[in-house]
Amino acid sequence: MYRYDEFDQAIVDARVAEFRDQVARRLNNEISEEAFKPLRLMNGIYLQLHAYMLRVAIPYGTLDSRQLHMLAHIARRYDRGYGHFTTRQNIQYNWMKLEEMPDLLADLASVEMHAFQTSGNCIRNISSDQFAAAAADEIADPRPYAELLRQWSTLHPEFSFLPRKFKIAVTGSTIDRAAIQLHDIGLELVHGAEGEIGLKVLVGGGMGRTPLLAHVIREFLPVADYLSYMEAILRVYNRHGRRDNIYKARIKILVNDLGPAEFARQVEEEWAALKPLGLDPPPSELARIAAHFQPPVLDADAPVEIDLSNPEFANWVAVNTHPHKVPGHAIVTISLKAPGEIPGDASADQMDLIADLAKAHAQDEIRVTHAQNLVLPHVRRDALFTIWQALKGAGLATANLDRASDIISCPGLDYCTLANARSIPIAQKLAVRLAPQEADLGELKIKISGCINGCGHHHAGHIGILGVDRKGEENYQLLLGGSGAEDASLAKILGPGFDENGIVTAVEKVIGRYQSLRSGPGERFLDTYRRVGAEPFKEAVYG
Amino acid sequence: MPRLLTGNRVETGDVIWWTGDGWSLHLKDAIAVDDSGEALIAQFSPQERINDLALIDADPSDAGWRPRTTRERVRAVGPSVRPDFALPSIPVESI
Amino acid sequence: MAESTLFRLRDDPQDSSWAHGDPAVPLDAYQAGGTAVRLEPGDDARALIPHLASLRRIDIAFPKFREGRGFSAARILREAGFAGEIRAVGVLYVDQLGFLVRAGFDAVLPEKPFDADVARATLARFPHVYMKAADTARPVWLLREERALAAR
Ligand code: SF4
Numbered sequence: 001m002y003r004y005d006e007f008d009q010a011i012v013d014a015r016v017a018e019f020r021d022q023v024a025r026r027l028n029n030e031i032s033e034e035a036f037k038p039l040r041l042m043n044g045i046y047l048q049l050h051a052y053m054l055r056v057a058i059p060y061g062t063l064d065s066r067q068l069h070m071l072a073h074i075a076r077r078y079d080r081g082y083g084h085f086t087t088r089q090n091i092q093y094n095w096m097k098l099e100e101m102p103d104l105l106a107d108l109a110s111v112e113m114h115a116f117q118t119s120g121n122c123i124r125n126i127s128s129d130q131f132a133a134a135a136a137d138e139i140a141d142p143r144p145y146a147e148l149l150r151q152w153s154t155l156h157p158e159f160s161f162l163p164r165k166f167k168i169a170v171t172g173s174t175i176d177r178a179a180i181q182l183h184d185i186g187l188e189l190v191h192g193a194e195g196e197i198g199l200k201v202l203v204g205g206g207m208g209r210t211p212l213l214a215h216v217i218r219e220f221l222p223v224a225d226y227l228s229y230m231e232a233i234l235r236v237y238n239r240h241g242r243r244d245n246i247y248k249a250r251i252k253i254l255v256n257d258l259g260p261a262e263f264a265r266q267v268e269e270e271w272a273a274l275k276p277l278g279l280d281p282p283p284s285e286l287a288r289i290a291a292h293f294q295p296p297v298l299d300a301d302a303p304v305e306i307d308l309s310n311p312e313f314a315n316w317v318a319v320n321t322h323p324h325k326v327p328g329h330a331i332v333t334i335s336l337k338a339p340g341e342i343p344g345d346a347s348a349d350q351m352d353l354i355a356d357l358a359k360a361h362a363q364d365e366i367r368v369t370h371a372q373n374l375v376l377p378h379v380r381r382d383a384l385f386t387i388w389q390a391l392k393g394a395g396l397a398t399a400n401l402d403r404a405s406d407i408i409s410c411p412g413l414d415y416c417t418l419a420n421a422r423s424i425p426i427a428q429k430l431a432v433r434l435a436p437q438e439a440d441l442g443e444l445k446i447k448i449s450g451c452i453n454g455c456g457h458h459h460a461g462h463i464g465i466l467g468v469d470r471k472g473e474e475n476y477q478l479l480l481g482g483s484g485a486e487d488a489s490l491a492k493i494l495g496p497g498f499d500e501n502g503i504v505t506a507v508e509k510v511i512g513r514y515q516s517l518r519s520g521p522g523e524r525f526l527d528t529y530r531r532v533g534a535e536p537f538k539e540a541v542y543g
Numbered sequence: 544m545p546r547l548l549t550g551n552r553v554e555t556g557d558v559i560w561w562t563g564d565g566w567s568l569h570l571k572d573a574i575a576v577d578d579s580g581e582a583l584i585a586q587f588s589p590q591e592r593i594n595d596l597a598l599i600d601a602d603p604s605d606a607g608w609r610p611r612t613t614r615e616r617v618r619a620v621g622p623s624v625r626p627d628f629a630l631p632s633i634p635v636e637s638i
Numbered sequence: 639m640a641e642s643t644l645f646r647l648r649d650d651p652q653d654s655s656w657a658h659g660d661p662a663v664p665l666d667a668y669q670a671g672g673t674a675v676r677l678e679p680g681d682d683a684r685a686l687i688p689h690l691a692s693l694r695r696i697d698i699a700f701p702k703f704r705e706g707r708g709f710s711a712a713r714i715l716r717e718a719g720f721a722g723e724i725r726a727v728g729v730l731y732v733d734q735l736g737f738l739v740r741a742g743f744d745a746v747l748p749e750k751p752f753d754a755d756v757a758r759a760t761l762a763r764f765p766h767v768y769m770k771a772a773d774t775a776r777p778v779w780l781l782r783e784e785r786a787l788a789a790r
Contacts, residue, residue: 007766007778014764021759022733027554029591030753035731038703047594049618051556080628094622097555121704151768151778157740158713158771161706227769238710243679277717279770281779288782342624413613414622422613424624472612 001062001365002147002292004112011154012109015116019043020102027099042160044118045101048417052096055118056108060128060146060170061089061368065355068366070111072351078104083351085336085344087408087457088167089127089368090118094415116154121162123153123234127169129177130369133295134377136325139189140197142172144290145223148281152227159234163241164249166234167206179370179484181205181214182460184251185233190220198222203233203263204255207454211490212252215260217267223286225271228279232271236263296363302328302380313388316399321384324377330384332362332376333369334391335398335406339431342424343409344372353394357387370457370484371408371445373401404438404446404511405431408457412450412467413474419450421467421474422500429504434511441511443524447482460484462526463507464491476503480510480537481529494534495542506541513540545575547601547608548583549618550593558618559593566593570619570632571607606633613638643751645735647744648723662697676727683711690720698743700728709741716742716772735760742772 004012019039026036040046044055056071063071071091075083078100079093086092096104108114117124126146133141149168153159159166171178172189180186186202198220205214221229233251240258242248255263304327308314322331334354337343346354354374358366361383362376369375379387391397400406407430410416412423427448438444447461451468458464464479475497482491498506511525513536518528529537547570548561559566560573561583567573576583580598587593599615601608610616616638621628629635662676663669670689676697677683686693696715698708705728712724725745726738732752739761746752767775 005782007781010765011768011778018760018763021756025756032591033553033594035733038731039733047551047556049614050558050621051551099554121706154768155736155764156769157737158709159706160737161704161709163706235710239707243705243707273717277770281777282783284783284786285779288786413617414624419614422617422623424622428624474613 001064002059002143002289008151009109009112012112012114012116015043015114016102016105016109019105023098023102038120040098041119042117042122043101043105044115045096045098046119046417048094048415049413050415051094052098052101053415054093054096054101054104054115055086056091056093056113056115057118057125058090058113058368059150060126060132060143061130061370062128062132062143063366063368064364065359065366067111067113068351068355068358070107070113072348072355074104074107075348075351077107082345082347084342084411085346085368085372085374087370087372087410087455088125089130089370090125091368092411094411117160119165120160121164121166122160123156123162123166123168126150126153127167127178127183127370129171129173130367130375131177131322131331131377132172132367133293134324134329134331135173135175135177136323137175138173138325139191140172141290141293141295142170142178142187142189144286144293145187145189145199145226146170147289147292148227148286149230152230156234158231159238162234162238163243164246164251166237166251168230174486176484176486176488177369179457179460179488181488182207182211182457182484183214185230186214187226192220192222196222199226201229201233204252204260205488206250206252207457207459208250209247209452209454210250210253211454211459212256213488213490214252215255215263217260217264224283225275225280227281228274228277229267229271231279232267232274235270235274236266240266296365296378298324298326298329298363298378299380300326300328302326303382304328306381306384310385312399313385316388316397317384319399319403320401321379324379326378328381330379330381332379332384332387333401334374334376334396335400336373336396337400337406337431338395338398339400339405339435340428341395343407343427343431346374350394350396353390354396357390361387371402371406373406400435400438402443402445404434404441404444406445407431408445408447408461410449410456412448412456416450418453419467420452420469421450421476423448423450423456423465423467426465426467426476426500426503429500430507433504433508437511440521441515441525442521443526444511445483445526446507457484458482459490460488461491462524462529463510465503465507468497470497474500476500478503478506478510478541480534481526483526489530492534494538509540510537513537544600545603545608546577546580546598547573547610548576548580548596548598549573549615550587550596553592553594556594560619569630570610573601573608575601604633606637609633609637643748644725645746645748645752645757646723647739662695677708677711679705679707681711683714684718686715686720687718690715690718690722693720693722695723695725696720697725697727697747700726700730703729703731705729709737712738712742713772732756732760736764740767740771740773740775
């Protein structure tokens with residue numbers, strides 16, 4: 001994985017010094033909160049319901065054990081012993097003290113990590129496929145392209161005060177694990193006519209108040225010029241994106257208002273002006289970065305057959321591992337969704353354990369998924385049992401990947417100052433209720449947000465739940481039929497909302513109706529919904 | 544209806560309540576500021592030591608103040624999903 | 639806005655009428671040959687390209703903190719070869735100086751004056767930059783390339 005050189009380190013260290021200075025000025029009252037707030041936000045620091053919250057960037061969701069140990073240390077030293085992995089592949093800490101933040105950022109910098117641009121109206125952390133470099137279905141590792149984007153977007157002088165936040169995702173596979181159709185820019189590595197690698201460019205996807213799927217504005221972008229092309233997209237957006245209404249300020253609204261064809265034309269025109277300016281680094285820079293992402297040397301003769309006589313272990317292997325591109329290996333997903341627990345939360349001890357396992361058995365790599373789980377991407381199959389035993393001892397061996405209890409949930413009103421309703425308790429109740437039957441249900445993605453901002457991706461849920469405020473009471477809307485994968489679609493509201501217990505019952509009714517309607521055990525809820533439409537479910541819930 | 548004055552301490556982010564002669568971490572120490580609330584906010588705002596100063600509605604109950612909204616009850620007690628961190632104000636179950 | 643808040647990074651004299659005293663005219667009142675003009679956030683900076691030879695100073699307005707279009711406007715003007723003064727005017731904080739300079743501004747007239755020490759520290763803060771922009775700073779990829787060539 002990428003390692004900083006002295007330039008990268010100097011920039012991150014300077015940022016720590018800058019923030020130390022800014023915090024000192026705020027604590028001395030040299031600057032007002034009004035002036036300070038945008039500064040702390042650009043370092044990922046929010047004031048939430050109980051304390052400051054810090055969002056640490058995990059670029060393209062990749063960590064090594066040293067970094068995960070540091071995240072554990074931060075949880076212990078500066079927080080209350082845990083952290084929350086988010087749908088943006090980042091980690092958030094909930095109990096931060098402003099006065100300790102400069103030391104914390106210095107600790108992060110010591111392991112080549114930072115909180116650059118994890119908030120604010122700028123280009124946010126670049127997300128990617130959690131199975132990068134391990135999945136059999138990928139064209140190439142997307143992370144070198146993501147890393148170059150990270151560097152290019154860091155402290156960008158023109159694009160740090162955009163109309164609204166800006167999220168970019170990159171994938172190297174046609175199986176979309178990075179939800180590229182739901183990002184401001186989605187990039188997919190593709191082969192050109194001569195077999196060379198290029199990028200397919202999608203623009204204008206997103207969730208929130210106006211969920212929209214992205215449009216392809218370029219089928220093939222040569223990698224040599226992709227940064228100047230990004231620059232062109234961002235410039236068109238910065239100049240023409242709406243700034244009069246925060247709910248209409250994302251690029252998706254501009255793309256929609258102009259129409260994708262006209263938007264693409266303006267980008268091409270801007271690109272023609274920008275490309276000759278020498279903004280693109282030479283190919284040697286991408287090659288330098290790519291050299292850090294050499295695939296690990298794995299033993300292709302590692303045994304494929306392993307002892308699966310322990311049924312609990314065999315079930316975990318079947319549910320939570322994926323085939324690796326190298327025979328005898330597997331991709332392990334560690335569920336942070338034990339039913340009844342808080343989705344995405346991990347204790348410092350759990351982080352340390354996972355870091356140790358990664359070091360011992362997984363080429364020292366850990367990935368964070370947008371579904372708030374962790375991944376060990378390169379594991380010998382004959383080490384799976386050892387790993388499983390260690391995970392089990394720490395409450396981390398839940399075999400529920402992509403199943404009913406693997407629920408995505410934003411922090412909601414238990415932590416978030418923007419929330420209308422709590423999301424975590426709904427996730428906990430649903431997971432406990434649905435876990436016993438989830439094996440029969442197969443793939444079922446439930447996603448919960450505590451407000452219209454949609455951090456819990458409710459619009460991309462097979463079943464989505466949105467917390468709203470109804471006359472001061474928590475109320476929940478039920479949405480069906482979304483997907484954030486390559487078959488992306490936006491979930492639609494089924495009908496009037498429910499209270500906390502009502503929404504749990506309503507989901508159970510939807511699932512009951514699905515079980516009676518599905519054509520066979522292979523038909524997922526989403527497929528059944530797409531086949532039969534919303535009516536039967538409406539009838540089941542409201543009839 | 545009784546109104547309480549609350550905010551977050553700038554250094555720590557801690558949720559704090561106005562007690563009449565200072566600030567407390569505990570809702571139970573809060574006093575009703577009622578009509579003097581706006582004047583207190585006008586007094587404290589320029590000092591820039593407390594962020595997000597706000598007046599919230601609360602009702603007296605046997606267990607002490609009970610803020611009207613879920614949001615303010617969560618702020619006063621802690622996350623409803625982490626009873627282990629609950630502050631001694633209203634019972635966490637009653638959020 | 640007091641004139642004393644003007645923070646200037648150019649070393650040419652500021653006492654000539656164009657640089658300091660002349661009120662910049664709004665874009666739609668601008669007439670060919672004018673030396674100073676003011677762009678509002680919604681104005682198209684490219685409309686000035688035919689006039690860059692006569693212009694000595696272009697003010698770009700930042701009516702509120704969240705406004706960011708001026709960063710594109712300044713860079714577009716520098717890309718078009720404008721070498722006169724580009725002044726950022728409005729709600730701007732000293733911590734934004736690095737962005738402003740890199741986007742092509744060489745003067746700032748903030749609503750509240752900048753602390754000179756903080757301004758100096760801010761401008762000296764980052765030893766390297768990741769991307770080319772409107773200033774002369776050389777991005778790290780260029781430094782890396784040079785170093786790799788030298789090593790050969
Ligand atoms: S969806 Fe709303 S409630 Fe949930 S984390 Fe995002 S802003 Fe907060």
